[in-house]
Amino acid sequence: MRKKLLLALFAIPVIANAQFFQNFDAGTTIPAGWTVLNGGDTNTWAVVNYTGGSATAYSGTNTMSIGxxxxxxxxxxxxxxxxxxxxxxxxxxxxARSRDPLYPETISLKVSTTTPTAAAFTNILAANVAPASGTNFYRFAYDLSAYVGQTIYVSFYSTTTDMFFFDVDDVYNGAIPACDVPSTVIVNSVASNSANVSWTASPTAGATYQIEYGPTGFTQGSGTVITSTTASAVIPGLSPSTAYQFYVRSNCGANGFSAWTAVKAFTTSCAAVASFPYTQNFDTATIPSCWTNEAVTGGGTAVWTYVTANGNNTITPKSAPRMAEFRTTTAGNKAKLVSAPLDISGLATPQLKFSLANVNWSGDIDELRIFYKANSGDAWTQIGSSYTTENTAWLDVTIPLPNKSANYFIAFEGTSNWARGINVDNVSVSDASALGVDDVAKSSGTKVFPNPVKDLLNISTDKKIRSIEIFSLTGQLIKTLDKDTKQVNVSDLKKGVYLLRIKSEGKDESFKIVKD
Structure with a gap:
């Protein structure tokens, strides 16, 4: 926005026209011609370089910042x-940017019409420069025409106490633009074939916009250009799992185009898997394509790895040559291994299968929990049990997947108790509808009957049953029996379709049943 200054003016001789653009990228010292006046604590304005860090400058690598x-x-x-x-x-x-919303830094802009000394900054250009806190930069613009004919200095003035960081970048002094540049460009969401972006509209009335985009590293002028009449756009026709860059500029008709914004970047997501059964056996030394590691708050920085044996060589892959493992020497470490996106919307009864082993060390046992979310922006929801007891041989697990969607994610969350590791192999997602609603014989020989059932459901198996669980088709746990029984009373259930889960030695199986 533009702000007029209604201030008393002091006439001084004209020295020179100081027209400049400063992005602080030339080095890590204060640029020539700039001055820092430190009248408070030891922390003061300094150049910050973001190379290799998680934060970035607005453009280039550096900002001028106060901490x-x-x-x-x-x-x-x-x-x-x-x-x-x-x-x-x-x-x-x-x-400008204020990095932390819990500790919001603000500054003011002051003007001296005499010398670049603290006492000389008596005029206020902006009393409160307060960008919304977070990672995004916001553009601030001011009309200096009230000072025409004078030599002035502008101060970025900080008086805060125990806040976080205020960052300044791309300071421009020049003519009032006939067509002003858009500001605060944000990537709102990214899909496998498109990205939704927005920006703060140009203050120039009636402006429209051009967006130029292309793969990361493309030469500006050779990219694809689309137009928008509003301060947002969907960039279409992208390839999955690809890094892109883009620029935005205003089109002010007779007044021409603005400058382009600084480059912004994003990476498209993987296309959702739509062919089932989908399997992942972790058979390379690196994370599978389109899978990701996700940190858990307070869980440290350890990630899942892909190994040929567990911590004491008692577990080898269910299917050679490798298996996934979460193992650290720090109790309490956690991390999620997140699947590729899955389009399970067309599966009648989607289910997850995997094999699990977790061997103790001096009584300590690493733990596994399974989570899902139906859309990338949802919170994680746990499904199935918390696997906190030891499995010295492979346990085959089957879990029904609730709330099916076209953009589904599954996460394997390992928790370290400094044991021999959580090992996972032979992950698959498939349609369990082939189980049908009649008597089903699984490869293990387990049967459930009658099906449909009215009162008593019988289980035929030669294995000792550890527990039985009944779920709704949306994943809600309805009933649990923690004992070895071959008969389940379901007379209290409403008519409908349910999933029966039977945990036995070496197996964790699910069956589709119909309550009559």
Whole structure:
């Protein structure tokens, strides 16, 4: 936005036209012509380089930043001298960010019409520059025409106490743009073949927009250009699992185009798996394509690996040559191994199968939990049991998948208790509808009958049953029997279709049953 300054003016001789653009990328010291005045605690304005970190500058690698301290700041970051000339350098803009919403940094903009000393900054250009806190930068723009004919200095002035970081980038002093650049470009969501992006509209009335995009590293001018009449757009026709870059600029008709924004980037997601049964056996030394590791809050930085044997060589892959493993030497470490996206919307009765082993070490046992979410933006929901008891041989697990969708994710969450590791192999997602509603004989020889059932459901198996669970088709646990029994009373269930889960030695099986 533009702000007019209604301030008293002081006439001083014209020295020079200070027209500049500064992105602080030339080095890690204060740029020539700029001044830092530190009147508070030891922390003051300094160049921050983001190479290799999780945060980024607005453009390039560096920002000018001021960080938190327990004592109050009283610090000025001062621009070079600006001799304000109409139509030449009567405009100032920059991008700013307050990094932490819990500790919001703010600054003010002050003007000196004499010298770049703290006492000389008596005029207020903006009393409260307060970008919304977070990772995004916001553009601020100011009209300096009230100072035409004067040489001024502008101060980025901080007085906060024990906040976090305030970052400044891409400071521009020049002519008021006939067509102003869009600001605060955000990637809102990314799919396998498109991305939704938005920005703060140009202050130039009636502006439309161009978006140029292409694969990461494309030469600007050679990309694909689309147009938008609003401050958002869907970038279409993208390839899955591909990194892209894009730029945005305003089109102001007779006043021409604005400059392009700084480059923004995103990577498209994998296309959802739509052919079933889908299997993953973790047979390479790296994470499978389209699978991801996801950190768990407070769980450390360890990730799943792909090994040929567990911690004491008592477990080898169910199917050679490798298996997935979560194992650390720090109790309490956690991490999720997240599947590729799955389109299970067309499966009548989707189910997950996998094999699990977890060997103790001096009585300690690593743990496994299974989670799902029906859409990428949903919270994780646990399904099935918490696997906290030891399995010294492979346990074959079958779990019904609730709330099927076209963008489904499954996560295997390992918890380390410094044991021999959680080992997972032979993961598959399939349609269990082939089980039918009649008597079913599984490869293990287990039968459930009669089916449909009215009162008593019988189980025929030569294995000792550890527990029986009955789920609704949406995954809700209805009933549990923690004992070795071959008969289940279902007379209290409403008519409908359910999933019966039988846990026995070496097996964790599910059956579709109909309550009559």
């Amino acid at each position: 938190y301290a327990s004592q109050a700041h009283n610090d000025h970051l001062v621009t070079p001298a600006i001799t304000v000339t109409a139509g030449v350098n009567d405009f100032l803009s920059f991008y």
